[in-house]
Structure formats: C-alpha cells, structure tokens
Amino acid sequence: MAVLGSLKTFKGGHYFGLFEGTPRGKRLSQAPLPKRAIVFLRQGFSAEVAPLVQVGDRVKTGQIIGKNDPNPQKPSTPVHATISGRVAKIEKLPHPLDGRPTLAVTIESDGQDAWQLLERPTLNYERLSAEELGKILYDAGVTSGGQAGFPTAFATAYGTPERIRYLVINAIETEPYFEATDQLLYEEFDKFVNGMKILRQALGNVQVHIGLGYNKPRIYEELITRLEYYDWCTVHQLLPKYPQGDDAVLVRTLLDLLVPQGGYVTDIQCVVQDVQQCVAAYEAVVEGKPFVERVISVAGSAVKEPKNLRVRIGTPISELLDNNLSAARARVILGSVLRGRDQQSLDVPVLKETPAVIALKEAQPELMPVAGPGFDRDSFTGAYISLPWLKFKRATTSLNGNQRACVRCGYCLDVCPQNLFPAMLGEYCAHDLVSNALEIDLMACIECGLCAYVCPSKIPLLEQIRKGKRQALEEVSA
Amino acid sequence: MMGFPERVYEFFERVHHRLKEQKREGLAILWEGLKDAIFGGSDKAARQAPYIRDAIGMQRYMGTPLIACIPLVIAAIYCYGWSTLAILLVTYVVGGIVELTFCAIRRHEITEGLLVTCMLYALALPPTLGRVENWWIIAVGIAVAIVIKEIFGGSGYNIFNPAITGRAFLLLTFPREMTVYWYTPFNPLTDGLGGFVHWSPETAKGIDAIAKATPLGAFNDPNLPVPDLFTLVTGIGRADSLGAGFPLLLLLGGAYMLYTRVIDWRVSIVMIVTTGLFSQFLHFIAPTRFPDGLFAVLSGGLLFAAFLNATDPVTSPMTRRGKWIFGIMLGVLTVLGRGLTGYAEWVTFSILIGNLFTPLLDRFTIPKAYAGPAISRR
Ligand code: SF4
Ligand code: SF4
Secondary structure, rough: OOOOOEOOOOOOOOOOOOOOOOOOOOEEEEEEOEEEEEEEEOOOOOOOOOEEOOOOOOEEEOEEEEEEEOOOOOOOOEEEOOOOEEEEEEEEEOOOHHHHHEEEEEEEEEOOOOOOOOOOOOOHHHHOOOOHHHHHHHHHHOOOOOOOOOOOOOOOOOOOOHHEEEEOOOOOOOOOOOOOOHHHHOOHHHHHHHHHHHHHHOOOOOOOEEEEEOOOHHHHHHHHHOOOOOHHHHHHEEEOOOOOOHHHHHHHEEEEEEEOOOHHHHHOOEEEEEHHHHHHHHHHOOOOOOEEEEEEEEEEEEEEOEEEEEEEEEEEEHHHOOOOOOOOOOEEOOOOOOOOEOOOOOEEEEOOOOEEEEEEEEEOOOOOOOOOOOOOOOOOOEEEEEEEOOOOOEEEOOOOOOOOOOOOOOOHHHHOOOOOOHHHHHHHOOOOOOHHHOOOHHHOOOOHHHHHHHHOOOOOOHHHHHHHHHHHHHHHHH | OHHHHHHHHHHHHHHHHHHHHHOOOHHHHHHHHHHHHHHOOOOOOOOOOOOOOOOOOOOHHHHHHHHHHHHHHHHHHHHHHHHHHHHHHHHHHHHHHHHHHHHHHHHOOOOOHHHHHHHHHHHOOOHHOOOHHHHHHHHHHHHHHHHHHHOOOOOOOOOOOOHHHHHHOOOOOOHHHHOEEEOHHHHHHHHHHHHHHOOOOHHHHHHEEEEEOOOOHHHOOOOOOOOOOOHHHHOOOOOOOOOOOOHHHHHHHHHHHHHHOOOOOOHHHHHHHHHHHHHHHHHOOOOOOOOOOOHHHHOOOOHHHHHHHHHHHHHHOOOHHHHHHHHHHHHHHHHHHHHHOOOOHHHHHHHHHHHHHHHHHHOOOOOOOEOOOOOOOO
C-alpha cells in the first residue's frame, strides 16, 4: 500500500478566515434551468473554437456547437449546448475574465431539456483503452479543465498523454467562498474516485497524487480504504493555506517539481485536475453526459442566502443573483475574489472554470474604523484580534486603508508562495521596466493576489504585475 | 436613508470640493488628510483584484508601535515627572507643524509614520531636556529630522530613520545637553507617587536628582560605579533616556510587536543576540573595554533601538536574508563602536550606517523564485 499520510505545506501563503456569506456545509441544490444560456466559444484552457451552428438552429443539451481541428499550437476542446432550444444569437462579446472579444452562442431554452448523449462504447470503462477514453473526454469537453488542460491525442493541452508521468488531483479548496467543490467531494465521492481512475487510465496508467485538505479526515479515511490495494495512488494531507490549490504550488508541494517560468505543469510531465473534472470525467464516460453542468457557490457578503448549486454552464449570473442580493450597492465577481474579475453587467454567464459567483458589499465610510480590537477582521498580521468563535469575517470591497508609498514592510515577500519580490516587481512593472522585472523572475508569478491582499500601503501590486506580464508576452509575440 | 458616518463623509467631500474649486490646493490636501485620518480608508474601494483586502492599513500598522510605547510613556512619566509630557508635546507640535507645512507645499499626502517618528525621537531623549530652557533643542532636533526625511522624498523614500537622524544631529550639535546631565528617576520603592505628582525629579529633590551617567556611561568611565543587575533589569533608580531604561517594558512591547508581525525578529532579535554574543566574546579578550554580553544588551538603549528603531520598515531591508545581515551588522557595529571609542551612543550611529546599506542589501539578496528556468512558447 502506497497510501501514506503526511501533512504537507509550502512556504508563504495565508490562512483566510471564514468570510461573511460563505455557504459552508450547505448541500448542493439544483438550480432551475436557465431561460437562456450564453455559451462562450472559449472555455477553460481551450482556445476559441469555430461555431458549428447557425442562428435559428435547434440544438439539444450536450450537442457540440463549436469545435476546432486538433492543433498542438492552439489546444482546444469542443463546446456544447448546455440547454436545448433555439440558437438566438452568435456574436462577439467581451469575455468575462479578460475582456477580449470572443464568440458567444446564445441559446433560448425550449424548456424540454432534451439531451444528446455522447456516442461511446458501452463497455465497462476499465476495458477501454487510453485512446478511447481520450476521445470520450475530448468529445465531452472535459479536457479544457484545470489551469493547463488535460492532454489527449486531440491536442487539448501543451503536451501529450505519453509524456505525462503524474496525475495530481487537487482536492483542496483554500480560496474564500469556494465551497461547492468541497461539497461535491462529499456528495459524489464514488463518482470522484471512479473519475480519477478514468483520468488516470486515459493518461496511460500514471502515478496519481491526491492533495487533500487535512480538515477532511472522513474523506481521507474513506480514500485510504478505497485505494488501499492500489500502488499507484498516494494521498497527501495538506494544510488549508491559500494558494495551495494552485497548480504550480500543488505540484511543488506534493512532488517537489518546479514549473518553468511562463510554462505549465504539463511541461514537467504533470497534469492537475480538480474534483469537478473527475466527476465530469465519470459522468462523460459512464453516463455519456458531456460537461454542461458544474457546481458553483453563490456567495458573498451581499448575498442574502449563500448557496452551493449545480448550474448549467452558460447560465447568466443575473438568474442566480436576482432577488438574492441584500445590499443596494454590491460588487459582483465571477470566480475568485483574489484573482477574478468584477462584472459591470449581470448578463455574463457561468463558465466552465467558474467555481463561484460572489457579490460583495461595497466599501462604506466608517468613522475611525481602525480603532477597536477588530474581532471580525481578517489580517495576515496579528494587529487585530480575530476571535475564532466569532465565525464570519467582514468582507467588503474596502481597501481598509489609505493608499501610501511602499513602507517596505516586507509582508508581500513573506506571503508570496513563489518566493518572489512583489514590491520590486510591482515597482518595475508600474514604470514599464519589464526587462528588469523579467530579470527578477516576473514570469514565475502565479497571480495569486496575496501580495496585494496583505499590503498595508494598499499598493495594487497584482494589477501592476499583471500589466507587466501582459507587456512581456506582447513583446515576445511581437 | 443615510447613516451618520455617511453624512459626515458627505460634508468632508463637499468642503474638499469647494477648496479644490477655489484652487487652495494646500488646504485641500490637509483637509483630505483629516478625512483620511477619520475614515481610515474604509471609504476607498478596490478597483481590481483582489477585491477583499487585509484589514491592516497604515493607521493600524503605525499604531502598533505607538501601543507598544504606551507602557514606556507611563513609566517615563512616573520616573521623570510631567516634564516628560512636555518633551512629547514639544516634539509632536513642532514635528506636526513642519510635516504639515511640507505636505501642503509639496502636495503629498500626510502619512502616519510621523506619529511614530515623534514618539521614538522623544523617548530617546535625555529627561533633562524637559527643562524649559532646553525645549528649543528638542524642537530643532525634530525639525531637522523631518526636513532631512523630506529632502529624500518623504515617508517611504527616506534612507535614514528620521528619529535616529534627529537624535544623531542633536548628539553632534549639543553633546553636553545630550550626554552629560541625567536625572536619577523617582524610585517606586521609596518615592510613592513619584513623578505623577511632580514636574521633574529636579523640582522635587533639587540637585540630588542629577545623575552623572547612564549605566553604559558609568561603564566607560573608570571613576563611576557600574549599576548592579537589579537596577539594570528593573530600571529602578536607573538613569537613562526617557524610554530606554525599562528593559522589562521594552521586552513586553517588543513581544507585542513581534506577535503582530509589525516588526521582524530577523532584525530585532538577531541584533540583540549578536550584540550579546559578540560583546561577551570580546569581554574575554578586553574586559575593561567590552562589557559582558548581558550588560551590553541591557544598557545604552540597545533594546529600545533594536525593537523600535532598527526595525523601522522603511529603512531596514525587506528580504529575509537582508534582514539577517542587517541585524548582525548592527549588533557588531554597536559592540565595536562602543568598545573601541568609549562613546556610549553607538547604537545610533550603527543604525545610521546600517540604513546606508539597506538598499544595497535588498538588491543583493533578491530571493530566488520557486520556478524552473523560463521557457517561451514560440
Ligand atoms: S508576486 Fe505573484 S505569486 Fe507572488 S504573491 Fe504576488 S501575485 Fe502571488
Ligand atoms: S506589502 Fe506593500 S508596503 Fe509592504 S513591502 Fe510590499 S509593497 Fe511595500
């Protein structure tokens, strides 16, 4: 038995408190079918694909509506209709995560939810070959998941299955408000374990390493019992410190491998997949369902009732937040509060890579907010007394301080999981000295956002660093 | 429906707007500063990710050393009477005026660091400066400190710790007032309410209250008796600078600041330990020049400087390795300086020298990224 229990972690990072409006422990519930789905033709790791349908076409749930020919330079994965109905619009819209104009297909629901299941051999999956599994996963759209895609023969990641040596399963959620995937792990444990086996088989029976939060002893026990007789699997228990779930950090913690700067985990022969991907792989191979539905948390301090939901990809977030916002002024964020993007309009859809939709209260003027012990405040420092029994930490978009010049406190260096020098990186990038920034390892930044989170001078370090990285990439391609 | 804070906020905004309209930029900056002080940045929202931010802001960050200094201030008032408060007041008023003038003229924001600078500057002064005829010296020192800070570009860009700059200036310009006269503090074992009911030890006891030297001064002067360990540790009957003579309270404050992460042990503790070990080592070689390790640590404001001055974030290195080197350097310089020159104020100068090396240390200790060599996709 190669299953061993070791408590691992990494240097830097931050343990977040539990913020207001976290749906901790809430069971997953099914969101109603959306009346209209906006499906972007660029989802997850995949490149933008060409549409296969036209306005007016009738589509079924799970039907492929966009696809590219395999191209190793531009990995892509098919995109599916996520509800059945009529194609109402095909137009370029700004992508919710980076604002680049991207083709999106709007489908008007016919309320039937008629499915088109995958064509696949109906054998027990254990009898299928790696190629056959790769084909199903590709057809099902599972392969665009994770931060670096899932390699198959159809060029769905930078890398091919033959070159992969490790499959790393990310079963730890450390970001504020991301509760749904944890919940999925509890509720669909069987699917998760089998999905993991499927993914492994599709990669040619590689070694599997599971990174699990140490605060889930029950899951740990169960995994140990289930996987006891397999010598290909190692379960690691991890401290729940952000950003442990990031690909580069996870691989480094579990396997001591370093991801090259500006590269992906596939470059060091690893694949990282999360719980949602495992479950989706199971549903694709065993049930024949393409990846059209995912779990998300609808959460945040401005949300009346935080929930964990199963929603169709492409559901506009207005349908999730309508009648559920408690504050008049709220900031709606698609994805993570640390690295995601706020949305001006609620007309943007849930994407394949969206684990949460978060609405935060806007900053409000308060008189002398720094006075007082600060029982409900989350801080990297010990300057506020955070009481564990006061459950929820305050969460607003407030900077909690005035912007000042860098006081060189060094907190950003202390939290940086990549051991970078964020203060200097930010300074260089803000002044367009990208080549200097590259010398001090700009491209090693994983954009976790912690440096900007902890900065007491409220310097927008992440913003500056992202700008520098964009410039550096443009220079390379120019 | 608007709450009270929002209404106050509205008022501030309106007046600010008015001042801008009338092109009174300087006043507008000061008004903005007042608003920022009252609302502590709670009104400012994050434009981009991360959308939630750490609760620590510059106010709380700079407030922590002030909290750590409260016990020192109380102890100083007890030991040296209400003239202590006069010293603090003169410092804050003059420091405040100079800083605000600069802010208004140079149109930059008012920063919280000033409060800490003034506190640390005042607490490192000899209590005898509390005599009314000496107040102008205090004023000159803090004014020079802030002017020098502003010459380098203001808070965050200054190379030298302002409190230490001011102190060094006074040491060089007014050596007599700074190093010759000391008070024997009120003694809690015999003096009852002590300084709480007196202006200064001098007004209470007359000439008897004048002490010849601080413990370190006594060590360097063969004619004076060296105080015993009890005096050194408890600070009872120990003549020293206002805030530097209370090792127990300094340890308390230091522990608090270490706990809150506002200071780093890599500077403070490393500096203290280096001083102790190095001094002890040299003590074996030249016992008359170098005191034993414990004495070196407890005397001459070393604890005060190690916890409060050397750790000043702006003028100490940011990187972990840089902090180690900085702490060791300060310890070594202090011991060597004190022993070789026989001058008790070497903590001050070693910090100034250390400050000079800070940018260099940062540059040469940039941490190595946890990432493989760069690859390009094209
Ligand atoms: S520099 Fe990059 S990796 Fe480091 S803390 Fe900042 S965002 Fe995270
Ligand atoms: S956290 Fe902010 S203030 Fe502190 S060193 Fe980094 S950039 Fe400067």
